Amino acid sequence: MRDAITGLIGRYDQLGRYLDRDAIDRINAYFAESALRLRAVELINREAAAIVREASQRLWLDDPELILPGGNAYTTRRLSACLRDMDYFLRYASYALVAADASILNERVLNGLDDTYKSLGVPTGPTVRSIALMGDVVCELLAAEANADPSALAAVVRPPFEHLCRGLGASNVRAR
Numbered sequence: 001m002r003d004a005i006t007g008l009i010g011r012y013d014q015l016g017r018y019l020d021r022d023a024i025d026r027i028n029a030y031f032a033e034s035a036l037r038l039r040a041v042e043l044i045n046r047e048a049a050a051i052v053r054e055a056s057q058r059l060w061l062d063d064p065e066l067i068l069p070g071g072n073a074y075t076t077r078r079l080s081a082c083l084r085d086m087d088y089f090l091r092y093a094s095y096a097l098v099a100a101d102a103s104i105l106n107e108r109v110l111n112g113l114d115d116t117y118k119s120l121g122v123p124t125g126p127t128v129r130s131i132a133l134m135g136d137v138v139c140e141l142l143a144a145e146a147n148a149d150p151s152a153l154a155a156v157v158r159p160p161f162e163h164l165c166r167g168l169g170a171s172n173v174r175a176r
Helices: 004-015 021-062 076-099 104-110 113-120 124-146 150-157 159-169
Strands: none
Touching (some): 004 021, 021 124, 076 104, 076 124, 104 159, 113 124, 113 159, 124 150, 124 159
């Protein structure tokens, strides 16, 4: 698995160049944000079930048709699958958060997911919304824990969630 540092060094190595001021600044930024990244991941590890629960409740409030008869999260089996997938996305977002490299989500999550969701008739719109909501919840919980402004945390915490949203939003598969 790649991280921001190995990716940066790899690019410079391919070019046969020494690390320049821009590279050093990126490395410094990575380490300057590392405590916040680790704090966010610790929060996710400790509160994963609560994060998924809160994000799903917000999703159902915004789009109650999903849990009504005919909705994609109707029946216990479908609802469980939805919550399982949300937990899966949250876990992989935490990996990308530590690595400071959202591109790992392409190989580990996004590649092939479009085909899987199409074959199952799963709409990606609500999935994208649930991922964005999980990012909101993580920022809110982290801000409360760190007594910080959620918008100030967003630049560090949101990129993996946004990457997943963009990747799934590009296909926006509709239910059959």
